[in-house]
Amino acid sequence: MGRRSDEGNARRAQPLSGRRARRPEVLDGVDFAxxxxxxxxxxxxxPPRATYEELLRxxxxxxxxxHNGQHLQECLQVRRLINAACHAPAEVDLALWFHDAIYDPLRSDNELRSAQWLDDVARDSGLGDETRRRLYGLIMVTRHDGAPASVDEAVLVDTDLAILGASAARFEEYDRxxxxxxxxxxxFVYRRKRRQVLEGFLARGRIYTTAPYFDxxxxxxxxxxxxxxDRLG
Known part of the structure; x- marks a missing residue:
């Protein structure tokens, strides 16, 4: 079988198959190591272990x-399974760890605050200005309000949106x-707003920018x- 088929088989097996994830502190690939x-x-x-533990908390x-540990685990697993080429894979992965670090559905600045937290941690860990600038941009692009400005941003966005292409069972769970x-x-308000969001994705010429995620x-x-x-009526 070809590579595309192998990727599809891996994706169907896991992580977006509808299986409920375990508690975040023991999720595969989200351990301290x-x-x-x-x-x-x-x-x-x-960074200090306390930073890692606060992130999981x-x-x-x-x-x-x-927007919990299940989503974080799925994103990291999708990255490993699809393995789309990017310039700085470790930066993309670190941004995934932090992209929903701060999440309050009542606020509209979650990405900004998540990016600021990562910037503080990255600075304290000795990362340079250019790396920190890229990390900041990677998180901010997950607002999904504009086109990715780099290959790495495109991979991150596609990973964040992989849930839309999950199995029907996992997608319905995500919807709930x-x-x-x-x-x-x-x-009645939720249905109207949610319909607008979903129709916005469906109206795109392509939902996924990078070829591996598109396929x-x-x-x-x-x-x-x-x-x-259709379910929204």
């Missing part, structure tokens, strides 16, 4: 139903999780989005 290796790849000192906050995070919004997820994402829009 993986965290320390990532900083070593960047040539930086590993954030991902366990009770108001998170989707998002609703739980916005449970304070009246249902792996585009077709299923369009099926999932159309089904979700």
């Amino acid at each position: 993986a965290w320390a290796r990532l900083w070593a790849e960047l040539g930086a000192g590993c 954030r991902y366990r906050e009770p108001h998170r139903a989707y 999780q998002v609703r739980r995070e916005y449970r304070y919004v009246p249902l 792996a997820f585009e077709q299923q994402a369009r099926v999932n989005l159309a089904s979700a829009i």
Whole structure:
């Protein structure tokens, strides 16, 4: 079988298959050893273990139903499975660790505050200005309000959006999780706003910028989005 088929088989097996993840502190690939290796790849000192533990504590906050440790694990696993070429893989992976570090559905500056936190940690760990600038931009592009400015930003955005191309079961679970995070919004308002978001993705010429992610997820994402829009009525 060809590479594309191998990637598809791996993706269907895991991570976006509908299996519920375990608690974030024991998720595969989100352990302290993986965290320390990532900083070593960047040539930086590993931040104190307390920083790692605080990050995981954030991902366990009770108001998170989707933007939690499961999402972090899935993003990191998708990165490994798809393995799309990028200029600075370790920077992309570190940005994934922090891209939802701060998450409050009542606020609109979550990406900004997440980027600022990573910038503080990166500076204290000895990363240079240019690296920190790129990391900041990687997190800010996950606002999904503009086109990625680099290959690395495109890979990060595509990874964040991989959930749209998950199995039907996992996508439906994701859809329910998002609703739980916005449970304070009246249902009729939520349906209208959610429909606008989903239709916005579906109207794009292509949802995924990079070829490996397009090949792996585009077709299923369009099926999932159309089904979700139908369910909203």
